[in-house]
Every structure is written in structure tokens, then in C-alpha cells.
Amino acid sequence: MNRLKDATSPYLLQHAGNPVDWWEWSGEALAEARRRDVPVLLSVGYAACHWCHVMAHESFEDDETARLMNERFVNIKVDREERPDIDAVYMEATQAMTGQGGWPMTVFMTPEGHPFYCGTYFPRAQFRALLQAVHKAWTEQREEVVGQGQQVVAALTSRGSGLAGEGAPGEGLLARSVQALAASYDAARGGFGGAPKFPPSMALEFLLRHHARTGDDEALAMAGHTLEAMARGGIYDQLGGGFARYSVDAGWVVPHFEKMLYDNALLARVYAHWWRVTGTPFARRIALETCDWMLRDLRTDEGGLASALDADSEGVEGKYYVWTPDQLREVLGDEDGAYAESLFKVTGTFERGTSVLQLLHDPDDVDRYERIRTALLAARAHRIPPARDDKVVAAWNGLAVAALAECGALFDRPDLVRAAEEIVRLLVDVHLSDGRLVRTSRGGTAGANAGVLEDYADVAEGLLALHGVTGDPHHLRLAGELLNTVLERFGDGEGGFYDTADDAERLFRRPQDPTDNAAPSGQFAAAGALLSFAALTASDWHRQAAEAALAPAAKLADKHARFAGWGLAVAEARAAGPVEVAVIGDPADERTRALHQTALMSVAPGAVVSVGPPDAEGVPLLEGRGLVDGVPAAYVCQGFVCRRPVTSAADLSRELRGQLD
Structure with a gap:
């Protein structure tokens, strides 16, 4: 066993039995490299990463490779999900030096932490040769190696993001962003660009909000087509629910099989919002199945949600999920097996004659489909499942709180709301x-x-969504405290935010990246939560901070709208107000519940809701607003300026539609 045996990260624990003398990231590890006068080999990955497992098996479990590593380097292993700051700065270096990035990330650096050679996955023979070459360069060309590391650091620390702007995106720029997305839209298969295709959750949320505010049918069509194509393809688990991380092809057929919490939390929410706009039962089904998958397969004993499921089972990528025609017939019999083979397109789309299940159209016999699906799911349960990375990440659980709370409220599933509350208790x-x-x-x-x-930012977002569903003032207060920490500890002095606090460990560069990746960037997530909090509390300070944080979205909008999706979605909320709805009444009263449910059904971008008795303590949106002739009432407001209260759900629905006309 090496120094990783006491780690809390499942990814690091996967390497605790390696013959490599791994260290966790620490000042002591860098000091050891200085003491031994050797370079550092930094390896960064995550538990659900397929190619991380491949490199571990080929190289890190190999005694001869480990001997070379131990003799000539101090070896540091980092879980990128635990230390996104380390991942960010060294990935920036990797991309700058090689033109590409990915995981596992392999970085050779000086004991001062300056990278001088970077890469990703290396096969064993190539990796051994690289170890020899780096050792030779370190011993024979030290001055050049150190100089190269210093040059890389100087270049990275001197450049900014290049995304500072003059203000948040306005209505004209938002319209142009839709056209920018349309330019890369795959009209045949949904999504944007070509293979590989990642679920563009944030861009889809922007398109749905833009349609809601403007009536733009093209925006809705792009979002709806993409959402349906993903959920009918192999990237979606047609038996158990939940989405894989990405599709290796442009048609959403063959996934990279790892399942991540953040993807599924974001997608459950956007499918719920698609249903809210269109009422399509398909959207409701996918939203609920995704929530149910999160709770069934990711829930921990403590009430939180684990990070991910691995791509591999028994060392084979996708083995848990794929089927052959013979396997279908073995479980279902000849007649149902042939039906399932046709329905799920089992035609050898994956490796070794297996297929990823697709459902390209709704079954003509729903009862038969459900019987077959149940039987296959039961049979699959006897297979060895993928490993689970059971660490709880605060941000991703915050995203899940928002999704579970909203889906629970919209679809009358109080168990989902309770699950969201349990996550908050753990956090x-x-x-x-x-x-x-x-x-x-x-x-x-x-x-x-x-x-x-x-x-x-993401925990605050989840708390604000949960407040809108439950009316609990504690959630609103706690979100405010977290956002105040953001403003006090993360600001860059120019309206943006660093990704680490001002008292965090200092790396060679303080990470700051406002662009979305697989999840909303910290900056755009903070902008969204700040704007919602401002709408709920009439805080100019928080609104101004939100608007300033949206400036990079304006720079990205025309050419790189996909990487500003959440910023553009938040800008849509800003353009719409956002709408504020105060529901006054006893939450147990059926009339109050009807008004509250109608408020939550509003498609107004980023609409915020508070519910509670008159002058509820700690809820500014409810202050000074009372019942109407003793009857529960709803107030529709913008900037805390409210229209006349209404007392029926029908009248409230008309008021909310009127805000978008």
C-alpha cells in the first residue's frame, strides 16, 4: 500500500494498491521532490474515467513502470473532482502546450509546480520511453527544462480570459445567440456540431427560456428535437433511466457509458422545463425516470447523492448495458425477444455483436413494452454493475436539489422534494x-x-429552488449567506469571480474560467443565483453583481454560444425581470396550494416564487402583502412593484401570461 490508503477519494483509493509510490497533492510532496532533486509526475483523473482505468492497468499496476516512476520522480495523484482548481490550471497548461486535453492528464513539472511537459493517456511502451526521456532531459538539460516551465507559467499567468465585457447580454444579443446556435445545429440528429456529442443542457435551457420570453419557434424546435433525440438514443439508459456522459457518434447511439450526477441533475431539470412549456408526456417521463435513477443508483446512506457510475463492468466498457439478440431471447422467449430486438434496434451497434438499446419511437403496445422492460431490467440486475464513485460533491448535489425540488413540485412527487431536503440537511x-x-x-x-x-453557487441555486417549492425561509437565508461569501471571497475586482476563494491554496495561477463546460461555470452559476436572490429580496447589491458577472456571456454569445449557455439563460431571466410571485396564505389551504402550483407552472424565464402566511418572517417578497378579503392571494411583481392581487388560479395564470406578452 502507498500513501493513498487513507484518502477519502474513491479514485485515489483505486490506486492505493499500486506499486507506484503515490502521494496526494501537498506541500510535503513538492518538498520531497526538492529534497530528492527530481521532477514531479502529476497524474489527474477521476473514478468513472475509462481511459484512466486503462492507463492504471497498463502502467501504474506494472512493476517495471512503477520502478521507473519511483526512482526518478515524486508521483502525485489527484482526483479532479476533489480538486478542480488543480485540474483547471494544469489542464490549461496541457492545452496550451499540446493543443488538446483530456483525462487521464499527465504532467511533468518542477518541484515548484511549473509544468514543462504535458499529455494525457500514454500506452505502456510510450509511457516508459517518456519517463526515460524526461529523466534524461532533467539530468542533462536542467536549465532548459526549468526555463521552459518558467516560460509556460509566465505565459499563462499573464493572459486573462479575454472575455471581459461592458455589460450583460441585451435582447438583441440574445436573439443573435439563437442564430449562432442555429448555425451549428444538427437538423438531422439534434444537438450542435459533430461527434462526440455532449448533452448541451445549458444551451437548451437558454433556448427554452428564449422561446418563453419571445415566442421564437425556432428556439423551441431546436431544444425539443435535441431533447427527444437524446432520450430516444443510446446515450439514455432505456431500461433504468439516466444519461451517459456523452455520445461517441453524432446520432446519440453509442455512449461513453459513465453516468455523472451533474449531467443527470441538469437534464432532469431541463426536461421538466420542456414539459412545462409544451406539456408533452414524453418530457415528463424522462424527467421523472432521471430523478428516479439518481435516487435509486446514486443515493448514499447519509442522504446525499454519489458522484458517478463507472463506464466499465468487469473491466469491459459498457458490458452492463449492452445486449445481443440471443440474450434478449434468453430472457424474454422467442416472440417477445424478436419484438424487443426490433423495438430497441439491437443490430450490433456496439462491440462484439452487442447493441446499446435505443427507443426511436413509442411502442404500439405499451403494456407489452412495460412487461419487456421490467423483465430485462430484472435480468440486468444479476449482472455485475459498474463501480460507484460514492463521494458527495457539494456543487453537484446543489444541482440535484434544484432538479428534485422542481420535478417533485411540478409532477406531484413529494418524495422527490423530501429527497432534496435530505440532501440539504447533509450539506x-x-x-x-x-x-x-x-x-x-x-x-x-x-x-x-x-x-x-x-x-x-450551485448549492445556493438549489436552496433557492427549494425555497420556491417549500416556502421555507431558512433555505432563502442560507442561500444569501453563501452568496455573500461569494461576493466577499471570490470577486476579481472587475465584476467577475475567481474559481477559488481569496484564502485558498495558491497555485501558479489562480483559476478563473467563466465558460460553461459539462456544467455551468462557477461564474454563470453565481450570476443565476445572485439574480434569483435579488428578485426574492429586492437587493440591488446582488442584482448588480449578477449583471456584472454576465459580461463574459456577451463576448461569447456570437461565436461560442454553446459555452455561455447558462449565462445566456440567466440573461433571459434578467430580460424578463425576472418575474416575482408572492403567494399569500396558509400553505395547507387548498386555495393557497392551487395558487402556488400555478406560480410554479409559469414559463417566465427564471421566475421566482415565495409562499407563506401574510408578513412571513424572513421572506421579503411576502412582507407588506396580505390576504384579499380573508382569501389567499397571489401578487405578480417585477422589481418588487406588484400588480393587483388575484385570488384564483385561472386569474393568476392570465397574469403570468400577460407578463410575457
Whole structure:
């Protein structure tokens, strides 16, 4: 066993039995490299990463390769999900030096942390040769190697994001962003660009909001087509629910099989919003199946949600999920097996004659389909499942809180709302201490790594969504405290935010990246939560901070709208107000519940809702607003300026539609 045996990260624990003398990231590890006068080999990955497993098996479990690593380097292993700051700065270096990035990330650096050679996956023979070459360069060309590292650091620290702007995107720019997305839209298969295709959750949320505000049918068509194509393809688990991380092809057929919490939380929410706009039962089904998958397969004993399921089973990518015609017949019999083969397109779309299940059209016999699906799911349960990365990441659980709360409210599933509340309890009890978040926990024990910007922003987003559903003032207050920490600790002095706090460990560059990736960037997530909080509390300070943080979205909108999707979605909320709805009445009263449900059904972009008795303490949106002739009432407002109250759900629905006319 090496130094990873006491790690809390499942990814690091996967390497605890390697013959490599791994260190966790620490000042002690860098000091050891200085003492031995050797370079550092930094390896960054995550537990669900297929190629990380391949390189581990080929190289890190190999005694001869490990001997070379141990003799000539101090070897540091990092879980990118625990330390996104380390991942970010060294990935920036990797991309700058090689033109590409990915995981596992392999970085050779000086004991001062300056990278001088970077790459990703290396096969064993190539990796051994690289170890020899780097050792030779370090011993024979030290001055050049150190100089190269210094040059890389100087170049990266001197350049900004290049995305500073003059203000948040306005209505004209939002319309142009739709056209920018249309230019890369795949009209045949949905989505944007070519293979590989990742679920563009944030861009889809923007398109739905833009349609709601403007009536733009093209925006709705692009969103709807993409959402349906993804959920009918192999990227969606047609038996158990939940989405894989991406499709290796342009048609959403063959996934990269790892399933991530953040993807599914974001997608459950956007499918619910698609249903809210269109009422399509398909959207409702996918939203609920995705929520049910999260709770069934990712829920931990402590009430949180685990990070991911691996891509591999028994060392084979996708083995748990794929089927052959013979396997279908073995489970279902000849007649149903042939029907399932046709329905799910089992035609050898994957490796070794297996297929990923697709459902390109609704079955003509729903009862038969459900019987077949249940039987296949039961049979699959006897297979060896993928490993689970059971660490709880604050940010991703915040995204899940928002999705579960909204889906629970929209689809009358109080169990989902209760699950969201349980996650919040874990985050408060384990992750939050003295107003500061830690990023991860495992088994109910907090990790050592400080929360980053996305942790504060996404947890605040979840709390605000949960407040809208439950009316609990505690959630609103706690969101405000987290956002105040964002403003006080993460600001860059120019309206943007760093990804780490001002008292975090200093790397060679303080990470700052406002662009969306697989999840909303910390900056755009913070902008969204700040805007919602401002709407709920009439805080000019928070609104101004939100608007300033949206400036990079304006720079990205014309050419790179996909990487500003959440910023553009938040800008849509800003353009719409956002609408504020105060529902006054006893939450147990059926009349109050009817008004509250109608408010939650509003498609107004980023609409915020508070519900509670008159002058509810700690809820500014409810203050000074009362019942109407003793009857529960709803007030539709913008900027805390309200229209006349209404007392029926039908009247409230008309008022909300009127806000968008």
C-alpha cells in the first residue's frame, strides 16, 4: 500500500494498491521532490474515467513502470473532482502546450509546480520511453527544462480570459445567440456540431427560456428535437433511466457509458422545463425516470447523492448495458425477444455483436413494452454493475436539489422534494462549517478540500429552488449567506469571480474560467443565483453583481454560444425581470396550494416564487402583502412593484401570461 490508503477519494483509493509510490497533492510532496532533486509526475483523473482505468492497468499496476516512476520522480495523484482548481490550471497548461486535453492528464513539472511537459493517456511502451526521456532531459538539460516551465507559467499567468465585457447580454444579443446556435445545429440528429456529442443542457435551457420570453419557434424546435433525440438514443439508459456522459457518434447511439450526477441533475431539470412549456408526456417521463435513477443508483446512506457510475463492468466498457439478440431471447422467449430486438434496434451497434438499446419511437403496445422492460431490467440486475464513485460533491448535489425540488413540485412527487431536503440537511450538517463549504464528503465525513465557486453557487441555486417549492425561509437565508461569501471571497475586482476563494491554496495561477463546460461555470452559476436572490429580496447589491458577472456571456454569445449557455439563460431571466410571485396564505389551504402550483407552472424565464402566511418572517417578497378579503392571494411583481392581487388560479395564470406578452 502507498500513501493513498487513507484518502477519502474513491479514485485515489483505486490506486492505493499500486506499486507506484503515490502521494496526494501537498506541500510535503513538492518538498520531497526538492529534497530528492527530481521532477514531479502529476497524474489527474477521476473514478468513472475509462481511459484512466486503462492507463492504471497498463502502467501504474506494472512493476517495471512503477520502478521507473519511483526512482526518478515524486508521483502525485489527484482526483479532479476533489480538486478542480488543480485540474483547471494544469489542464490549461496541457492545452496550451499540446493543443488538446483530456483525462487521464499527465504532467511533468518542477518541484515548484511549473509544468514543462504535458499529455494525457500514454500506452505502456510510450509511457516508459517518456519517463526515460524526461529523466534524461532533467539530468542533462536542467536549465532548459526549468526555463521552459518558467516560460509556460509566465505565459499563462499573464493572459486573462479575454472575455471581459461592458455589460450583460441585451435582447438583441440574445436573439443573435439563437442564430449562432442555429448555425451549428444538427437538423438531422439534434444537438450542435459533430461527434462526440455532449448533452448541451445549458444551451437548451437558454433556448427554452428564449422561446418563453419571445415566442421564437425556432428556439423551441431546436431544444425539443435535441431533447427527444437524446432520450430516444443510446446515450439514455432505456431500461433504468439516466444519461451517459456523452455520445461517441453524432446520432446519440453509442455512449461513453459513465453516468455523472451533474449531467443527470441538469437534464432532469431541463426536461421538466420542456414539459412545462409544451406539456408533452414524453418530457415528463424522462424527467421523472432521471430523478428516479439518481435516487435509486446514486443515493448514499447519509442522504446525499454519489458522484458517478463507472463506464466499465468487469473491466469491459459498457458490458452492463449492452445486449445481443440471443440474450434478449434468453430472457424474454422467442416472440417477445424478436419484438424487443426490433423495438430497441439491437443490430450490433456496439462491440462484439452487442447493441446499446435505443427507443426511436413509442411502442404500439405499451403494456407489452412495460412487461419487456421490467423483465430485462430484472435480468440486468444479476449482472455485475459498474463501480460507484460514492463521494458527495457539494456543487453537484446543489444541482440535484434544484432538479428534485422542481420535478417533485411540478409532477406531484413529494418524495422527490423530501429527497432534496435530505440532501440539504447533509450539506448543512457535513459540508458547511462557519459559513464555509467543503467540496466533498464520503460516508458522512467531510473531506479536506475547500469549496470552490461552483460549490457555493450551485448549492445556493438549489436552496433557492427549494425555497420556491417549500416556502421555507431558512433555505432563502442560507442561500444569501453563501452568496455573500461569494461576493466577499471570490470577486476579481472587475465584476467577475475567481474559481477559488481569496484564502485558498495558491497555485501558479489562480483559476478563473467563466465558460460553461459539462456544467455551468462557477461564474454563470453565481450570476443565476445572485439574480434569483435579488428578485426574492429586492437587493440591488446582488442584482448588480449578477449583471456584472454576465459580461463574459456577451463576448461569447456570437461565436461560442454553446459555452455561455447558462449565462445566456440567466440573461433571459434578467430580460424578463425576472418575474416575482408572492403567494399569500396558509400553505395547507387548498386555495393557497392551487395558487402556488400555478406560480410554479409559469414559463417566465427564471421566475421566482415565495409562499407563506401574510408578513412571513424572513421572506421579503411576502412582507407588506396580505390576504384579499380573508382569501389567499397571489401578487405578480417585477422589481418588487406588484400588480393587483388575484385570488384564483385561472386569474393568476392570465397574469403570468400577460407578463410575457
